[in-house]
Amino acid sequence: MKEPFEQVVRRHGASVFRVCRALLGAGADAEDAWSEVFLAALRSWPELPEGMNVEAWLVTVAKRKAIDIIRARDRRAVPAAELREGHSPHGNPGGEHLGLWQAVAALPERQRLALAYHYLGGLRHTETAQLIGSTPDAVRRAAADGLKTLRRSYHDRESPAEALRADDMPAGRFDAGERPEGAQI
Amino acid sequence: MNPTHWSVRDASDSDALFPVTEAEMAKLHDRLAESAVEQALVDVAYRTVDSPIGPMLLAVTEKGLVRVAFENEGFDAVLEQLSARISPRVLEVPRRLDRVAQELDEYFAGSRRSFDIPLDYRLSGGFRQLVQRHLPQIEYGQTLTYKQVAELVGRPTAVRAVGTACATNPLPVVVPCHRVLRTDGGLGGYLGGLEAKSALLLLEKAA
Numbered sequence: 001m002k003e004p005f006e007q008v009v010r011r012h013g014a015s016v017f018r019v020c021r022a023l024l025g026a027g028a029d030a031e032d033a034w035s036e037v038f039l040a041a042l043r044s045w046p047e048l049p050e051g052m053n054v055e056a057w058l059v060t061v062a063k064r065k066a067i068d069i070i071r072a073r074d075r076r077a078v079p080a081a082e083l084r085e086g087h088s089p090h091g092n093p094g095g096e097h098l099g100l101w102q103a104v105a106a107l108p109e110r111q112r113l114a115l116a117y118h119y120l121g122g123l124r125h126t127e128t129a130q131l132i133g134s135t136p137d138a139v140r141r142a143a144a145d146g147l148k149t150l151r152r153s154y155h156d157r158e159s160p161a162e163a164l165r166a167d168d169m170p171a172g173r174f175d176a177g178e179r180p181e182g183a184q185i
Numbered sequence: 186m187n188p189t190h191w192s193v194r195d196a197s198d199s200d201a202l203f204p205v206t207e208a209e210m211a212k213l214h215d216r217l218a219e220s221a222v223e224q225a226l227v228d229v230a231y232r233t234v235d236s237p238i239g240p241m242l243l244a245v246t247e248k249g250l251v252r253v254a255f256e257n258e259g260f261d262a263v264l265e266q267l268s269a270r271i272s273p274r275v276l277e278v279p280r281r282l283d284r285v286a287q288e289l290d291e292y293f294a295g296s297r298r299s300f301d302i303p304l305d306y307r308l309s310g311g312f313r314q315l316v317q318r319h320l321p322q323i324e325y326g327q328t329l330t331y332k333q334v335a336e337l338v339g340r341p342t343a344v345r346a347v348g349t350a351c352a353t354n355p356l357p358v359v360v361p362c363h364r365v366l367r368t369d370g371g372l373g374g375y376l377g378g379l380e381a382k383s384a385l386l387l388l389e390k391a392a
Contacts, residue, residue: 004268004275014205
């Protein structure tokens with residue numbers, strides 16, 4: 001029997017949102033991608049095979065939706081300066097932990113993607129490697145390195161609560177939802 | 186499932202490292218519900234409400250109100266039943282049930298005597314549905330016996346089957362099976378428990 005879709009949203013919503021933020025930054029783009037993922041999932045839900053790995057499926061859909069969003073964004077070709085001044089229509093998007101997502105955006109691409117798909121999205125090393133064109137061992141190393149970097153820059157610095165406050169971030173270094181130039185997902 | 190619970194906490198330390206708040210998830214859920222309704226992707230919309238006889242779950246299809254459930258039935262189990270019987274496209278969309286919730290509020294406040302909402306009887310078949318469709322004819326504050334209802338639907342010997350139809354009514358309160366009693370004056374059965382049944386009868390007597 002197919003479980004009620006609401007339970008899928010409750011169970012996997014937060015982890016898919018983390019993946020979207022790691023792929024797109026903590027701005028409105030991640031929220032758009034999340035919505036697209038769950039709308040697509042709701043549409044297909046009655047037909048999806050029983051016993052499939054739902055979270056893995058959602059994460060691969062998130063990847064596709066994130067690619068669409070980045071292509072559309074690049075097509076709009078908004079000058080970088082304008083983009084930086086733009087604010088999320090949803091207000092302070094990252095909340096108090098905005099700085100953390102900015103640090104994720106600043107990670108080397110391999111580490112960021114390994115974190116997104118394996119650590120946050122729960123995909124196996126092999127599945128992650130397939131998705132980003134790498135090897136399981138490289139994924140393992142990249143995810144571990146990425147985590148180490150984040151812990152160093154956030155959790156070992158001062159008290160964790162202080163470190164996570166967006167207000168404490170050096171102004172102008174990163175913007176909400178910033179994605180490294182030319183990054184892939 | 187606790188309708189307000191989000192699995193924002195991970196077994197790993199990703200929750201500590203990558204916090205996502207309940208408020209953020211609630212906002213995303215609202216937006217999803219709105220788009221899903223717009224795109225006609227929700228086959229069963231539900232919400233929970235508080236009432237003097239405890240929390241209740243209300244569910245609608247495009248045809249109308251399809252389920253009213255009491256907490257003692259287990260809301261998780263009720264949602265799974267709706268998923269299996271109607272469609273797994275089940276989503277919490279409170280807005281879709283605003284009118285039902287309002288009429289229930291008025292009923293419990295004693296200011297409403299009958300419900301004016303479309304009903305979807307699809308969860309009951311055959312004789313049970315026939316009986317349930319007749320129940321709204323019993324007026325507010327009145328009661329009939331199972332035997333009288335059997336006569337009402339033209340099957341005077343089917344007293345036991347009428348009892349089953351009342352006990353399995355998927356739309357309690359709105360379809361007033363609580364107004365049917367045993368011939369000896371006993372309460373008979375009720376999905377929400379006998380306490381709920383007598384509370385409803387008392388409410389209607391007082392109003």
